[in-house]
Amino acid sequence: MHVESVEAATNIKIHWMNLVGHSLKLLNSPYPKTNYTFVDRPEFPFVNKIALPKPIDRKISYDQVITSRHSKREYFGPLDLTELSSLLWDVLKIKKIEVDHNGTVSWIHRGAPSAGGLASVDAFITNIAGYNDKLFFYNPYDHSLQELNVTPAKVKEVINASNELIDVSHATLFIYAAHVTNIFSKYENPESLIWRDVGAIYAMMNLSSESLNLDSCSLGTTFHPLLPKVLGTEGLLFGVGGQIFGKREHDIRTI
Numbered sequence: 001m002h003v004e005s006v007e008a009a010t011n012i013k014i015h016w017m018n019l020v021g022h023s024l025k026l027l028n029s030p031y032p033k034t035n036y037t038f039v040d041r042p043e044f045p046f047v048n049k050i051a052l053p054k055p056i057d058r059k060i061s062y063d064q065v066i067t068s069r070h071s072k073r074e075y076f077g078p079l080d081l082t083e084l085s086s087l088l089w090d091v092l093k094i095k096k097i098e099v100d101h102n103g104t105v106s107w108i109h110r111g112a113p114s115a116g117g118l119a120s121v122d123a124f125i126t127n128i129a130g131y132n133d134k135l136f137f138y139n140p141y142d143h144s145l146q147e148l149n150v151t152p153a154k155v156k157e158v159i160n161a162s163n164e165l166i167d168v169s170h171a172t173l174f175i176y177a178a179h180v181t182n183i184f185s186k187y188e189n190p191e192s193l194i195w196r197d198v199g200a201i202y203a204m205m206n207l208s209s210e211s212l213n214l215d216s217c218s219l220g221t222t223f224h225p226l227l228p229k230v231l232g233t234e235g236l237l238f239g240v241g242g243q244i245f246g247k248r249e250h251d252i253r254t255i
Contacts, residue, residue, distance in 0.1 A: 028189040032116070038105040039185045041122060042236055044137050046146035052085035058211050065210045072215035075171035075246025080129045083212055084172065085143070087245065090208040091201060092123055094140045110140065111208075112201045115193035120183040121201060121240060124148075124175045124227065126155055127168055135230070154230045161226055162242065165219055171246030175223045176201060177237040198241045209245050217244045 079087070089111075096109040098117070107117030114120060123138045125145070133152040136145040158175065162168045176198055183190045202218045209216040224239030231237065 027192040030115070030187045030189045030191075030193050032187055033185075036104075036186045039179075039182045040105075041179050041182065042233065044146060044231065044233075045149050046137070047149050048147035050081065050136075050145040050147070052088065052143050052145060053082050055086040055089040056082060056212060058086075060211050065207055069206060069210040071206075071217045072246075072248075073166050073217050073244075075168075075215055075244070076249050077170055077247035078127050078129045078132070079172040079214065079245055079247070081145075083214060083245075083247075084125070084128060084145075086212055087205060087208050087214075088123070088138055088140075089143060090211075091204045092119075092138060092140050093143050094119060112197070112204045114197050114200070115183065115190070116186050118182055118186060120179050120194065121176050121197045122179070124177060124231075125172065126158060126175075127172050129172075148231065150230060158223070158226065158230060161221065161223060162219065162244065165221060166217060166244055168244055171244045173242060173244055174205070175227055175242045176240050177223075177227055178240045179236070180238055181236060194238075194240060202241070202243065205243055205245075213248055215246050215248050219243060 091111040094108055094110050097105055098107040098109075100106040108114070108119040109117070110119055119140065122140065125136045125138060126132075126134065128134075128136070128145075131147075133155055135148050135150045135155045135158065137148055138144075139146055159168060159173060162173050178194045178197070180194075183193060187193060206216050206218065219242040221242060222239045223242055225234065227239040228234045228237045
């Protein structure tokens with residue numbers, strides 16, 4: 001290697017280490033606060049509500065799901081309501097709520113694990129079969145989709161942000177947002193917990209989609225500040241990621 005190349009590589013390494021060190025300082029270890037008051041997710045004005053159907057009964061084994069799963073970037077149609085219901089039920093549907101002796105919510109149970117049992121990350125969904133120009137909030141309490149009062153032009157802004165990475169014209173787009181007042185009410189330095197929550201959702205959604213014979217891909221973009229601006233919730237919500245799900249051309253699972 002030439003001296004110039006060695007020097008350039010060394011400079012890049014030093015720059016990278018400085019960046020990592022700075023990031024780690026920002027992501028201090030979280031710890032619970034002594035006093036905690038549960039802060040629920042904000043309510044979003046909606047114009048229509050869709051009760052989701054019963055999830056699909058699957059018989060594929062866990063080993064088969066793990067063996068077959070891989071990311072795909074080509075899709076053959078957006079999800080219908082039954083497929084969507086199955087994904088959301090597996091991962092984000094709130095199954096149980098624990099309350100302490102004061103009547104305060106102490107733990108929320110759902111498929112995806114979450115820091116402090118807070119379930120601080122929710123899903124906003126667009127490009128569902130039959131509902132292409134609408135944006136929905138998934139209500140994890142009653143397993144429904146709430147159609148938000150968002151114009152088609154704003155929905156297109158959100159879709160275009162994903163299209164810059166992967167074409168979602170034949171797929172369904174999930175966008176995840178964190179309720180920062182929720183997690184900050186229980187933890188000091190909670191920033192890293194939010195990203196861990198999103199990672200858990202990514203993993204479980206990918207596995208669930210494989211069990212449903214659907215293709216998926218996790219996105220690196222956070223959709224921040226775009227999503228809060230579209231919803232008018234700046235300061236309350238932070239975009240923290242997204243995933244794409246679509247129908248598969250044929251069954252490639254190992255059965």
